[in-house]
Amino acid sequence: MKSQILVYFLSIFILFSCKNQDKELTEMNSFLQANFEFNNRTLNKNKGDYYRIIEEMPSREIEKLNELDSRFESLISAIDRAIKNKEKNLENIIAESNEILNEVPKIVDNRKDYLLPEFKQPKTDSKDLSLKYIKNRLVIAMAYSFEYASRQTYSVDGLYKVDIDSIISRKTDSGIKLTLTSRFGQPIKENRHILINKIELNGKEQKIDFELKDNYSFADIELDSLQSGIYKMNGILRFYHREQKFDIPFEKEFKVE
Incomplete structure (x- = not known):
């Protein structure tokens, strides 16, 4: 213009x-x-x-x-x-x-x-x-x-805004589901990925098997049952745009009751 x-x-x-x-x-x-x-x-x-x-x-x-x-x-x-x-x-x-x-x-x-x-x-x-x-x-x-x-590249121009805003936990018949929300990440529908580096409980890394699924919010993570407590998740939000890779680290706490 x-x-x-x-x-x-x-x-x-x-x-x-x-x-x-x-x-x-x-x-x-x-x-x-x-x-x-x-x-x-x-x-x-x-x-x-x-x-x-x-x-x-x-x-x-x-x-x-x-x-x-x-x-x-x-x-x-x-x-x-x-x-x-x-x-x-x-x-x-x-x-x-x-x-x-x-x-x-x-x-x-x-x-x-x-x-x-x-x-x-x-x-x-x-x-x-x-x-x-x-x-x-x-x-x-x-x-x-x-x-x-x-x-069309608005989301990429503003990638520095993208973060995990919240992690919502709820119990299911098979275990625990964590729903990750991201206000600025959600509009990016394609070429987006989330990598989980580690999950800690009370400062100690936990060995946890999980399955990652995309959904309408940002991402769902399904896990086996977890003991109650305050957890910390560390990971990377990864986006691809015009053959470039953008990695945005995040760390977020969530509670399991």
Whole structure:
């Protein structure tokens, strides 16, 4: 999505900020409007990709992004009303815009290639120009956010987040079943593996035979009956992506009653 038009948009506005001639104002206003429409089409495409993905994989949904999108749409409407009604007070719009832009790095995990370059608001006497500049920064930031959230490699980009969140134990007719859950690991449906290095009870390694099975959560481990106590499991979450191997070590305690 990163295109030359973004760089052009930023540089041309900075060069223009020293000028206020009527002709240049008209040209810049036209350019900012066209640039917004271009980036808004990109945003809508990325947004469509994102919503198709979360329909198939609900665990990929990012609630914070949904909330941010609602605030973004509301602010864009407020900006359009301000432009139409020639409102002069920009303080609330600028404050809300800054709040939204400050949330974007969290959405894209601070990936520099999905962040807007840091430019100070250019000085200009034209309120319309300032408002349209804000609109463009907002739409580009949101387009980046939805692009990142809809990437097919999103799970790999965020592998550092993957961990075993909990281990749930329950008794069965044949022994004990341990269910391992992983919020960020679960959406990765293919080429995922879990390796168990050791299981300890009270600090001592136990020789335990187990059978590993995948299921809808993350993984099931079936074992013979275990004595009650606090156990510690040490292992590796292994993922393969584009002929690369990613090993993520984990260590988690669980209780058998």
